Amino acid sequence: MDNSNPSTIAVTINGETREVPEGLTVKDLLAHLDLHERMVVVEKNREIVRREDYGGVGVDEGDAFELVHFVGGG
Amino acid sequence: MTVGADTLAASDTPLEIAGRTFRSRLILGTGKYKDNQTMVEAITASGTEVVTVAVRRVDLDRTKEEGVLYHLDQEKWSLLPNTAGCYSAEDAIRYAQLGRAAGFTDWIKLEVIGDEATLLPDVDGLLQAARELVDEGFKVLAYTNEDLITALKLEDAGVAAVMPLASPIGSGLGLLNPFSIRLIKSRLSVPVIVDAGVGTASDACVTMEQGVDGILMNTAIAAADDPVRMALAMRQATQAGRLAYLAGRMPRREQAVPSSPTSGMLD
Numbered sequence: 119m120d121n122s123n124p125s126t127i128a129v130t131i132n133g134e135t136r137e138v139p140e141g142l143t144v145k146d147l148l149a150h151l152d153l154h155e156r157m158v159v160v161e162k163n164r165e166i167v168r169r170e171d172y173g174g175v176g177v178d179e180g181d182a183f184e185l186v187h188f189v190g191g192g
Numbered sequence: 193m194t195v196g197a198d199t200l201a202a203s204d205t206p207l208e209i210a211g212r213t214f215r216s217r218l219i220l221g222t223g224k225y226k227d228n229q230t231m232v233e234a235i236t237a238s239g240t241e242v243v244t245v246a247v248r249r250v251d252l253d254r255t256k257e258e259g260v261l262y263h264l265d266q267e268k269w270s271l272l273p274n275t276a277g278c279y280s281a282e283d284a285i286r287y288a289q290l291g292r293a294a295g296f297t298d299w300i301k302l303e304v305i306g307d308e309a310t311l312l313p314d315v316d317g318l319l320q321a322a323r324e325l326v327d328e329g330f331k332v333l334a335y336t337n338e339d340l341i342t343a344l345k346l347e348d349a350g351v352a353a354v355m356p357l358a359s360p361i362g363s364g365l366g367l368l369n370p371f372s373i374r375l376i377k378s379r380l381s382v383p384v385i386v387d388a389g390v391g392t393a394s395d396a397c398v399t400m401e402q403g404v405d406g407i408l409m410n411t412a413i414a415a416a417d418d419p420v421r422m423a424l425a426m427r428q429a430t431q432a433g434r435l436a437y438l439a440g441r442m443p444r445r446e447q448a449v450p451s452s453p454t455s456g457m458l459d
Contacts, residue, residue: 132249151252157259158250159293164286166293184249186290187259190231191246191276192221192361192388192410 221410281321355387364391393429400433
C-alpha cells in the first residue's frame with residue numbers, strides 16, 4: 119500500500135468485496151483495475167454509468183459495481 | 193454457366209432486418225469455440241455479417257485480452273448482444289441495457305429462459321421484456337418457441353425479427369416442427385430467423401427450404417470436429433435451402449412417374 123495515500127474504502131465489484139483507494143472516480147477505478155474503459159460497461163448500484171460520465175462519477179464506501187464486457191455467446 | 197456469388201445474389205433479395213440489409217442469411221454465435229482463431233476463421237468461412245455476443249462480468253483476476261471484441265473486426269461483422277442466461281424479463285432488460293451501453297448497437301437478441309433443462313423460453317417474460325425494450329428504442333430480435341400465437345404477439349409488440357427455435361438450444365436435433373415454422377413464416381411480416389437446434393448442414397438446408405428468412409446457429413459449428421469446414425458447409429446449405437425454396441419444389445407423389453419417354457420403345 120502506498121503510504122502517501124493510506125485511506126482505502128470497501129466496495130463491491132462483481133460480487134466481491136475489494137479495498138480501493140479513497141477518492142477515485144469510475145475512470146480511476148478502471149485504471150486501478152487495469153481495464154480499458156472502452157471495453158467495459160459499468161453499473162454502479164444498479165444504474166448504468168455512461169462512458170462520458172466516468173470521470174465525474176465517484177467511488178464511495180459501500181458502492182456496488184458491476185463491470186461487464188462482451189464474451190463469446192450464441 | 194458458372195454459378196458464382198453474383199448469380200446467387202441476383203437470384204435472391206437481400207435479408208432485411210430493422211432497415212439494414214445483409215447478403216448472408218446466416219447469423220453466427222461466438223460461444224464455445226476452442227480458441228479465438230478458430231472462431232474468427234469459422235465466422236469468416238460462414239460468410240455471415242452478424243455475430244452474437246454475451247454480456248458477462250469481467251474477470252478481474254485475468255488478463256484484459258479475454259473480451260471477445262479483441263478478436264472481432266467490427267468493420268466485417270455487426271455485433272448482436274444477447275440476453276442469454278436471463279430467467280426473467282427484469283434480468284433480460286438489464287442485460288440488454290448493458291449491451292447497448294457498450295456503445296456499438298441498439299440491437300438485442302432477446303432470450304428469456306423458462307427452464308434450465310430445456311432452455312425453452314418463458315413466453316410471459318419474453319413478451320413483457322420485448323414490449324419494454326421496444327418502448328426503449330431497442331431493435332429486438334426475439335428468441336421464441338415455434339408457437340404462432342407467441343410469434344404474432346411479438347410482432348404486435350414491435351420486434352424487428354421473430355426467432356423461433358428448430359429444436360432446443362445446443363441440442364443439434366435439427367428442425368423438429370417444419371409445419372409450425374412454415375405457419376409462423378406465412379403469417380408474419382417481420383423476418384423469421386430460425387434460432388437454435390440446427391445440428392448439421394442438412395438441417396440448415398431443410399430449415400431454409402421452409403421459406404424462413406435466415407438461421408442463427410452456434411453450437412453446430414463451434415462443436416464440430418472441424419468448425420471451419422462446418423461453417424462453409426452451413427453457408428452452402430443455407431444458400432442451397434434458400435434457392436430450393438425460391439425455385440419451388442416439385443409436388444410429392446405417392447406413385448412413380450417415369451422421367452424418360454414411354455413412347456418410342458422397341459418392340
